[in-house]
Amino acid sequence: MSDSWSKRTKAVHGGIRRSQYKEVSEAIFLTQGFVYDTAEQAEARFIESGPDEFIYARYGNPTVSMFEQRIAALEGAEDAFATASGMAAVNGALTSMLKAGDHVVSAKALFGSCLYILENILGRFGVEVTFVDGTDLEQWKAAIRPDTKAVFFESMSNPTLEVIDIQAVAELAHAVGATVIVDNVFSTPVFSKAIEQGADVVVYSATKHIDGQGRALGGVILGSKEFIRGTVEPYLKHTGGALSPFNAWIMLKGLETMALRVNAQAETAQRLAEALEGHPALARILYPGLRSHAQNALVQRQLGGKGGTVVSLDIKGGKEAAFAFLNAMTVPVISNNLGDAKSIATHPATTTHQRLSDAQREELGITPGLIRLSVGLEDAGDLINDINNALEASQK
Numbered sequence: 243m244s245d246s247w248s249k250r251t252k253a254v255h256g257g258i259r260r261s262q263y264k265e266v267s268e269a270i271f272l273t274q275g276f277v278y279d280t281a282e283q284a285e286a287r288f289i290e291s292g293p294d295e296f297i298y299a300r301y302g303n304p305t306v307s308m309f310e311q312r313i314a315a316l317e318g319a320e321d322a323f324a325t326a327s328g329m330a331a332v333n334g335a336l337t338s339m340l341k342a343g344d345h346v347v348s349a350k351a352l353f354g355s356c357l358y359i360l361e362n363i364l365g366r367f368g369v370e371v372t373f374v375d376g377t378d379l380e381q382w383k384a385a386i387r388p389d390t391k392a393v394f395f396e397s398m399s400n401p402t403l404e405v406i407d408i409q410a411v412a413e414l415a416h417a418v419g420a421t422v423i424v425d426n427v428f429s430t431p432v433f434s435k436a437i438e439q440g441a442d443v444v445v446y447s448a449t450k451h452i453d454g455q456g457r458a459l460g461g462v463i464l465g466s467k468e469f470i471r472g473t474v475e476p477y478l479k480h481t482g483g484a485l486s487p488f489n490a491w492i493m494l495k496g497l498e499t500m501a502l503r504v505n506a507q508a509e510t511a512q513r514l515a516e517a518l519e520g521h522p523a524l525a526r527i528l529y530p531g532l533r534s535h536a537q538n539a540l541v542q543r544q545l546g547g548k549g550g551t552v553v554s555l556d557i558k559g560g561k562e563a564a565f566a567f568l569n570a571m572t573v574p575v576i577s578n579n580l581g582d583a584k585s586i587a588t589h590p591a592t593t594t595h596q597r598l599s600d601a602q603r604e605e606l607g608i609t610p611g612l613i614r615l616s617v618g619l620e621d622a623g624d625l626i627n628d629i630n631n632a633l634e635a636s637q638k
């Protein structure tokens with residue numbers, strides 16, 4: 243593989259390791275362990291294992307390693323550690339580097355499970371977390387202290403699609419030596435340049451766009467070789483968050499078509515958002531690719547103007563209207579994944595963000611009428627017609 247290859251080429255050929263059969267498609271090494279020729283070899287491998295030497299699938303596996311190297315090449319990261327899910331990646335990135343007494347600054351607009359880790363788990367182990375409005379640089383500036391160890395945010399938040407300025411937050415964090423950890427799911431590996439823009443650690447739920455076909459859970463932590471091998475690997479290999487080789491193979495094959503899928507989905511999302519903007523049934527439409535989006539200038543700079551694959555619709559009439567909308571749609575399915583080939587609609591207030599208090603939801607803009615629509619690979623015209631019909635039904 244050449245470093246000068248573009249993302250599209252790396253997504254197809256990056257990280258490949260072929261067995262003695264020289265198979266074209268990546269092999270699935272569905273094995274938990276590996277045989278040593280001699281006792282001496284086993285001893286040596288436990289002291290230090292080379293790149294083609296494996297011990298136990300909780301530590302590493304050839305198929306998993308192919309996935310790690312392919313996504314690292316794509317993202318422009320030195321190394322990667324694959325995890326059983328996106329949450330194992332978020333938890334692994336944070337807990338592997340933090341200890342009691344540390345201070346973290348986090349954006350408050352977070353996916354429910356991310357919020358649980360930052361709000362409930364870290365505190366139990368003596369880590370202090372300060373929450374800020376991630377779009378307000380003054381709040382980051384005020385919250386980051388000389389002893390801040392890490393900052394954490396979703397570069398595009400779930401489900402209100404706030405976009406956070408990676409470069410500006412990274413400058414503030416790096417001034418005190420803090421590690422910048424970015425949950426980059428909504429920005430996607432296709433549009434993101436997070437590492438180039440200053441992120442030290444990038445986390446993905448591979449369950450989303452990387453698989454992109456709703457089959458398997460997975461996640462990945464990307465960063466420097468020192469962070470991945472020195473901090474993350476020892477934590478994850480002993481705590482058991484490893485990705486299964488079979489799921490790693492699904493993710494590897496997912497990466498090959500990811501750019502085609504995500505570009506097509508984002509194009510449809512843009513068309514849909516433009517078609518629905520100003521619709522009388524909508525109190526708000528949130529899509530980072532719209533000129534009317536609060537951070538659209540940042541989207542131009544940070545993501546090349548790409549707004550991603552999710553559109554959030556705030557339907558007039560609250561929960562009742564939102565439910566009527568969901569029950570009237572015929573193309574998208576009601577579920578809670580995103581980045582899938584199938585369009586998926588979610589009512590965050592009663593599902594993914596149900597755990598939050600009414601006050602928290604209100605503060606985050608998760609209103610009773612809010613629908614998160616993950617745009618799939620269906621025909622844009624079919625989707626726009628269907629959403630228009632469902633919006634009409636929601637107001638009856």
Ligand SMILES: *Cc1c(COP(=O)(O)O)cnc(C)c1O
Nearest residue numbers: 327328329353400427447449460
């Ligand atoms: C889905 C998601 C996760 C969690 O990923 P899983 O694979 O479901 O564990 C974390 N962060 C964001 C922003 C997500 O959308």
